[in-house]
Amino acid sequence: MLKYLFVTGTDTAVGKTVVSQALLQHLAALNHSAVGYKPVATGDKLTADGWRNQDALLLQSLSDPIRPYREISPVTLPGDMRGIYNGEPMDFALMSNGLHQLSRQAQTVIIDGHGGWQSILPDYRSYSEWVVHEKLPVVMVIGIQTGCINHAILTAQAIATDGLRLVGWVANRINPGLAHYAEVLEVLRKKIPAPQIGELPYLPRAQQRNLAGYVDLSAVMALKARLTA
Numbered sequence: 001m002l003k004y005l006f007v008t009g010t011d012t013a014v015g016k017t018v019v020s021q022a023l024l025q026h027l028a029a030l031n032h033s034a035v036g037y038k039p040v041a042t043g044d045k046l047t048a049d050g051w052r053n054q055d056a057l058l059l060q061s062l063s064d065p066i067r068p069y070r071e072i073s074p075v076t077l078p079g080d081m082r083g084i085y086n087g088e089p090m091d092f093a094l095m096s097n098g099l100h101q102l103s104r105q106a107q108t109v110i111i112d113g114h115g116g117w118q119s120i121l122p123d124y125r126s127y128s129e130w131v132v133h134e135k136l137p138v139v140m141v142i143g144i145q146t147g148c149i150n151h152a153i154l155t156a157q158a159i160a161t162d163g164l165r166l167v168g169w170v171a172n173r174i175n176p177g178l179a180h181y182a183e184v185l186e187v188l189r190k191k192i193p194a195p196q197i198g199e200l201p202y203l204p205r206a207q208q209r210n211l212a213g214y215v216d217l218s219a220v221m222a223l224k225a226r227l228t229a
């Protein structure tokens with residue numbers, strides 16, 4: 001059973017949350033209960049109930065079962081990121097307790113990352129240190145743009161160096177004007193040591209409602225079944 005998937009990306013704004021949405025919708029289409037989790041978020045909307053992060057609100061709306069916001073997003077940083085690198089200890093136990101609590105509510109937890117693999121948290125630790133602590137399987141989102149091959153290979157190498165398993169990657173066409181898109185995908189298929197489990201075309205916001213068909217976790221589930229057999 002696929003209990004957890006951590007979604008990292010080649011950078012911030014490459015489509016981690018869009019792909020997390022696709023994964024949640026794909027699992028829902030398989031009648032598989034799945035919840036989204038954003039352990040670290042930047043507050044980008046102040047509401048009467050406090051700061052909210054758009055990613056976390058989206059993940060909450062796509063979760064089955066629906067869980068309270070505080071369970072979906074336990075740690076919120078300042079939205080403009082000013083002053084976040086202040087040495088304040090990050091509560092990895094809180095992040096982990098939240099993960100384990102959600103795993104009791106649904107078959108799968110899709111964990112939406114923050115920035116890229118080596119993004120630094122307020123206490124100067126890498127976010128990846130928590131992912132390593134939880135030994136999470138990783139999906140990498142590659143925002144297809146000039147320079148992404150380097151970022152993708154470096155991210156895959158860092159995940160391997162950290163002793164974690166990259167179970168798949170998703171090509172996300174964030175730059176519709178990239179002339180050599182097909183060639184970049186061909187190179188990535190040769191160089192990234194994990195199966196491609198999805199491909200998203202450039203989609204205007206209005207077409208980003210149901211993304212289930214753009215990802216396929218069957219290869220990941222088959223791998224998981226082999227590993228736990």
Ligand SMILES: Nc1ncnc2c1ncn2[C@@H]1O[C@H](COP(=O)(O)OP(=O)(O)OP(=O)(O)O)[C@@H](O)[C@H]1O
Binds near residue numbers: 014114202
């Ligand atoms: N395939 C796509 N087609 C069109 N727009 C896209 C696509 N993928 C992502 N976007 C847009 O790019 C922006 C960044 O996407 P998203 O928020 O998923 O990135 P992210 O990696 O989660 O960013 P962050 O690091 O801030 O969490 C969003 O406005 C999203 O709608």
Ligand SMILES: C[C@H](N)[C@H](N)CCCCCC(=O)O
Binds near residue numbers: 012079081116118120
């Ligand atoms: C606020 C922004 N939109 C993202 N949600 C967070 C980006 C974290 C980047 C951290 C880093 O610079 O490595």
Ligand SMILES: [Mg+2]
Binds near residue numbers: 017018055112
């Ligand atoms: Mg996001």
